[in-house]
Amino acid sequence: MKSIPLSLLFFLLICSNWGFSQVNSEFDGSRAFSHIEKQVLFGPRSITHPNSKNLTHDYIVNNLKRYTDKVTSQEFTAYGLIGRNIWATFPGEKSPNIRIMIGAHWDTRPQSELDENKANLKTPTSGANDGGSGVAVLLEVARALTFDRSPTTVDLVFFDLEDLGNIDDLPFAIGASEFVKKNSFYQPDKGVIVDMVCDKNLLIPKELYSKRHSRQLLEEIWSIGKKLNVDIFSDKDGTFIQDDHLPFIRSGLNVVNLIHYPFPDYWHTTRDTIDKCDKESLSQIGNVILTLIYKQDKT
Ligand SMILES: [Zn+2]
Incomplete structure (x- = not known):
């Protein structure tokens, strides 16, 4: 070490702090994991329960209120069902x-x-991965954002009634569709939907609606993944997936869907349980999201 001149050392330090590799706040995979445990303990978050x-709704709202006073729960009725989207700014x-x-x-589900x-077949899923992990x-x-404020405004939106697709002819993403309808003034510059992101072998390919309509944002996220050296992204194309990004894309907004595909074999079964989830996968996806948020003032 002694042989390195101070000026060179300083230069190296600056380089190591440059750009993408700088995550202001660290995402804690263990804390995220405990949020899944809690939801699963409450029980299924399905219309049948x-x-x-209610317990989960209040858990989400109360957690958000610890970090921001801008939290609303928007009730809606669609297809004869009542749902609630939760929005924190x-x-x-x-x-x-x-x-x-x-x-x-x-x-x-x-x-x-x-x-x-x-x-x-008629038993609700426990939804540890499908539902619990994104929440x-x-x-x-939300917690990380209170340690380091984001340069740009961040909206965290929790959609209800996503997972009723193909049941009684219902579509997927009912809550997200209602959200877009109700809040047409809201046009985020960028949006990311995370769904099924806790699996031990999490692998997210390029979802095809996202690639077709929000390609630049998709590439931005993949390049962050490369800089952070995560192994959750695949450079391969996935497939077209019906999820909460679609109502936004249909409104011309720039939104990407990050989802595990092919779906794990326990998808829409009673085996979607907490033992499938992994703290490291949660950390990786979380740190990619945080890096995306914090680098927005540089782009
Ligand atoms: Zn599902």
């Missing part, structure tokens, strides 16, 4: 008019139609 849905420090949305669905045990990432992002 209003009690555990963290105003930007430098450019508050630039907005980035991070979204996830908080409801879970009321049935397990892909279960190998036919007796379980967990958003709640931990």
